[in-house]
Amino acid sequence: MNYTEKVMDHFMNPRNLGEIENPSGVGVVGNAKCGDIMKIYLDIDDNQVIRDVKFRTFGCGAAVATSSISTEMIIGKTVQEAMEVTNTHVTEALGGLPPVKVHCSLLAEDAIRAALWDYAEKKGIVIEGLEKPCDDHDHHHDHDHDDDDH
Amino acid sequence: MIYLDNAATTRVRPEVLEIMTEYLSDNFANPSSIYAPARGAKGAIDTAREQVQKAIGADRPAEIFFTGSGSESINWALKSVATQNAHRGKHIITTAVEHPAVLVTLQHLEKEGFEVTILPVDEFAQISVDQVKNAIRPDTIIVAVMFANNEVGTMMPISEIGTHLKQINDERGKDNKIYFFCDAIQAVGRVPVDVNALNIDLMPISAHKMYGPKGVGALYVRRGIKMQPLIHGGGQERGRRGGTENVAGIAAMGLAVELAVAEMDDTTKKHRELQKYLIENTLKAIPHSRLNGHPEHRLPNSVNITFEFIEGEGMLLLLDSKGICASSGSACTSGSLDPSHVLMAMGMPHELAHGSLRLTFGRDTEKADLDKFLEVFPTIVERLRQISPLWEEFQRVGNIDALLGK
Numbered sequence: 231m232n233y234t235e236k237v238m239d240h241f242m243n244p245r246n247l248g249e250i251e252n253p254s255g256v257g258v259v260g261n262a263k264c265g266d267i268m269k270i271y272l273d274i275d276d277n278q279v280i281r282d283v284k285f286r287t288f289g290c291g292a293a294v295a296t297s298s299i300s301t302e303m304i305i306g307k308t309v310q311e312a313m314e315v316t317n318t319h320v321t322e323a324l325g326g327l328p329p330v331k332v333h334c335s336l337l338a339e340d341a342i343r344a345a346l347w348d349y350a351e352k353k354g355i356v357i358e359g360l361e362k363p364c365d366d367h368d369h370h371h372d373h374d375h376d377d378d379d380h
Numbered sequence: 381m382i383y384l385d386n387a388a389t390t391r392v393r394p395e396v397l398e399i400m401t402e403y404l405s406d407n408f409a410n411p412s413s414i415y416a417p418a419r420g421a422k423g424a425i426d427t428a429r430e431q432v433q434k435a436i437g438a439d440r441p442a443e444i445f446f447t448g449s450g451s452e453s454i455n456w457a458l459k460s461v462a463t464q465n466a467h468r469g470k471h472i473i474t475t476a477v478e479h480p481a482v483l484v485t486l487q488h489l490e491k492e493g494f495e496v497t498i499l500p501v502d503e504f505a506q507i508s509v510d511q512v513k514n515a516i517r518p519d520t521i522i523v524a525v526m527f528a529n530n531e532v533g534t535m536m537p538i539s540e541i542g543t544h545l546k547q548i549n550d551e552r553g554k555d556n557k558i559y560f561f562c563d564a565i566q567a568v569g570r571v572p573v574d575v576n577a578l579n580i581d582l583m584p585i586s587a588h589k590m591y592g593p594k595g596v597g598a599l600y601v602r603r604g605i606k607m608q609p610l611i612h613g614g615g616q617e618r619g620r621r622g623g624t625e626n627v628a629g630i631a632a633m634g635l636a637v638e639l640a641v642a643e644m645d646d647t648t649k650k651h652r653e654l655q656k657y658l659i660e661n662t663l664k665a666i667p668h669s670r671l672n673g674h675p676e677h678r679l680p681n682s683v684n685i686t687f688e689f690i691e692g693e694g695m696l697l698l699l700d701s702k703g704i705c706a707s708s709g710s711a712c713t714s715g716s717l718d719p720s721h722v723l724m725a726m727g728m729p730h731e732l733a734h735g736s737l738r739l740t741f742g743r744d745t746e747k748a749d750l751d752k753f754l755e756v757f758p759t760i761v762e763r764l765r766q767i768s769p770l771w772e773e774f775q776r777v778g779n780i781d782a783l784l785g786k
Contacts, residue, residue, distance in 0.1 A: 262731035286769035290693035
């Protein structure tokens with residue numbers, strides 16, 4: 231399995247790592263069962279523009295890289311524009327992901343939406359097209375076994 | 381490069397490479413032909429068969445069949461013996477931590493109408509002889525237990541199981557025998573393996589785990605066990621596996637096994653010291669780490685440690701960036717999304733199974749290699765923990781239950 235240079239760059243030098251004090255919204259998605267958990271913090275101004283984003287991710291190289299690049303993709307955007315960032319955009323921005331890792335890009339998309347949901351609830355507003363996040367993204371997974379030890 | 385993944389494969393040793401080259405170039409003849417060079421090639425196969433026979437304590441060279449891999453040996457042995465004995469019983473006993481080559485083959489046999497009992501393991505990945513005893517039924521035909529686990533290195537009580545099966549088989553009579561299949565692929569050349577002393581009936585081995593080439597394996601079949609032909613063809617391997625023999629690979633395997641077993645005492649002594657050194661120093665240097673597998677009954681060259689709050693693939697990528705090759709039971713490194721079935725069978729929670737690291741030594745591994753690992757690895761763990769929300773949560777509230785959905 232090979233990662234693109236871009237994936238390796240974001241894994242080795244993750245952007246916007248950390249947390250935000252008193253965030254406008256926080257999202258946590260994934261579960262330890264599948265081996266990836268992403269936590270994302272949003273700082274959103276009064277004009278609904280995302281001023282800052284921070285994240286932490288437990289997961290593989292692709293999970294960290296998709297988290298990192300997706301934070302870059304939504305900084306400076308309005309919440310409505312951020313809604314338009316999908317897993318396909320994230321994967322494309324990284325120059326592609328190995329097929330088995332595509333679910334990691336869903337993690338980033340789900341995390342952004344979960345944080346936006348949290349923001350909308352706190353503010354008592356409705357963001358068009360945003361649905362309540364489900365508890366995990368287990369259903370995205372294909373299970374396929376492979377082992378190299380014999 | 382510091383190569384600490386010798387359970388995955390090993391580097392072909394120079395003597396073995398030399399004999400391979402010989403049978404690919406000067407002695408390239410087909411062993412089935414009649415002229416002198418062909419007799420040389422045929423002789424090389426005979427020699428290799430004797431080398432394997434002696435290395436595992438078998439009675440006769442004819443009990444050794446060469447195959448294309450360890451997995452092929454496993455498939456052939458289980459399918460053939462199951463099919464040949466189906467008329468008297470369809471029950472097979474195995475363990476939860478076998479290699480997929482065994483487990484998936486047995487799943488296939490289940491679809492064909494066989495019934496498989498999978499024995500659970502304890503926290504160290506071990507089963508007890510009592511578990512085997514209690515699982516045996518009148519219709520049991522095979523007990524399949526691995527010698528040593530490829531992921532965590534734990535060794536099974538093979539001698540006790542073999543002794544018990546022998547007693548039971550003496551009572552049941554030869555027409556109702558339970559065959560003892562033992563996957564010794566990780567064990568031969570690393571710990572003593574004697575098929576007669578251990579009462580093993582069928583035993584797959586693989587060349588590339590002991591400094592031989594990939595693409596060649598062998599199967600030990602105790603005399604008297606009927607094997608169905610695996611490949612119909614020109615009568616090679618006494619009519620069981622047709623196809624022109626991989627002469628270079630077979631000659632290489634013979635020499636590799638012979639050398640590995642001859643050097644085993646020295647290698648084991650060295651590896652035991654390295655193992656102790658690595659385990660002690662890693663656990664000491666990195667908080668929230670724990671050894672996986674049995675503390676004593678384990679292969680001398682194998683270390684498996686879980687580092688809490690982080691995930692295995694990240695460790696491997698960062699180790700790779702420092703020129704160190706290792707392996708993990710994390711889902712993301714296997715091409716599957718589930719963490720290691722071995723760690724799960726040991727009762728390990730998912731988040732810990734994802735954070736395991738396997739380091740396995742070879743004959744070239746030196747203390748300096750481990751020192752290099754010990755120099756770079758604490759920083760790698762620290763770095764990955766800084767990225768991990770589990771670590772942040774643990775620092776803040778002292779547990780990670782909320783993030784695990786508990």
